[in-house]
Amino acid sequence: MASIIEGYLGKRVDGTKSRMPARLDRWQSWSGLILGLFIVGHMFFTSSILLGQKAMYLESKLFEGSFFLDTPQPILVSISAMIVLILFVIHAALAMRKFPYKWKEYKVLKTHAFSLGHTDTILWMVQALTGFVMFFLGSVHLWMMISIPDKIGPYASADRIYSDHMGWLYTLLMAAVLLHAVVGLYRLSVKWGIGVGSVPREGRRRNKKLMWIALAFFAVMGYSALATYWVSGYHHRDQYGERYRPPSTPLTAHTGDPS
Numbered sequence: 641m642a643s644i645i646e647g648y649l650g651k652r653v654d655g656t657k658s659r660m661p662a663r664l665d666r667w668q669s670w671s672g673l674i675l676g677l678f679i680v681g682h683m684f685f686t687s688s689i690l691l692g693q694k695a696m697y698l699e700s701k702l703f704e705g706s707f708f709l710d711t712p713q714p715i716l717v718s719i720s721a722m723i724v725l726i727l728f729v730i731h732a733a734l735a736m737r738k739f740p741y742k743w744k745e746y747k748v749l750k751t752h753a754f755s756l757g758h759t760d761t762i763l764w765m766v767q768a769l770t771g772f773v774m775f776f777l778g779s780v781h782l783w784m785m786i787s788i789p790d791k792i793g794p795y796a797s798a799d800r801i802y803s804d805h806m807g808w809l810y811t812l813l814m815a816a817v818l819l820h821a822v823v824g825l826y827r828l829s830v831k832w833g834i835g836v837g838s839v840p841r842e843g844r845r846r847n848k849k850l851m852w853i854a855l856a857f858f859a860v861m862g863y864s865a866l867a868t869y870w871v872s873g874y875h876h877r878d879q880y881g882e883r884y885r886p887p888s889t890p891l892t893a894h895t896g897d898p899s
């Protein structure tokens with residue numbers, strides 16, 4: 641906490657310039673990079689439902705360790721989700737240092753963004769807003785993944801989305817997450833000069849174009865997956881709680897409990 645305060649003030653107790661702001665900034669970038677890449681992977685993993693229920697089932701068992709354990713263990717999903725939650729909280733705490741706390745600061749930022757038409761400042765504001773939304777909605781989702789990791793699968797997830805009404809939360813969370821992750825990765829590429837090349841202005845423009853393409857791609861894939869779970873949950877509503885069993889898996893198969 642003391643280091644966050646020192647990082648915020650930019651000065652040591654003796655009044656000399658602190659290196660802490662730069663260090664905290666680096667931590668914020670690294671935690672953001674890891675979370676951003678996690679989200680890219682996550683979107684592909686949950687979208688396995690587009691390949692069919694069996695594909696999603698096998699993939700959920702993979703995360704429970706089916707590739708090295710005889711009996712898959714949902715606790716492995718809890719542990720991963722706990723690590724993501726810790727990273728998520730650290731990243732949010734570091735980002736909060738830069739929020740405009742006073743009305744005057746906010747007005748300056750808004751003028752910079754809109755009156756001067758500074759797109760990167762607008763993108764920063766989008767990140768601050770989506771980060772705020774994600775903190776609440778993402779925490780609810782992560783807590784579920786930590787506490788009921790055994791209830792992940794083609795039927796269990798579809799039941800949660802349709803019958804438990806989580807689909808509405810996911811609709812909002814997905815918009816915030818995709819914007820936040822894609823804009824965040826673009827901002828990192830500019831900050832660290834990744835893929836910018838020898839003409840920075842052109843490189844930035846190219847990366848921004850890639851950012852919009854990635855956003856459109858993940859939005860189409862993510863919302864299609866969500867809609868698939870939703871429709872499946874609707875058809876499964878009278879068998880709520882029943883777990884999926886892949887057609888070729890005998891009751892005694894070593895893939896563990898069906899979900």
Ligand code: HEM
Pocket residue numbers: 682683686687717720721722724728774778781782785791792793796797798800801806810813814815817862865866869
């Ligand atoms: C290790 C941690 C995580 C696990 C195991 C996990 C797992 C899942 C699963 C299984 C679903 C399908 C629906 C369901 O079963 O409820 C899902 C959906 C979703 N998750 Fe996560 N999640 C994790 C972290 C996150 C984080 C950090 C975010 C963003 C803050 C996030 C955002 C979403 C969104 C927006 C959806 C709905 C869209 C979709 O169906 O792809 N998840 N997640």
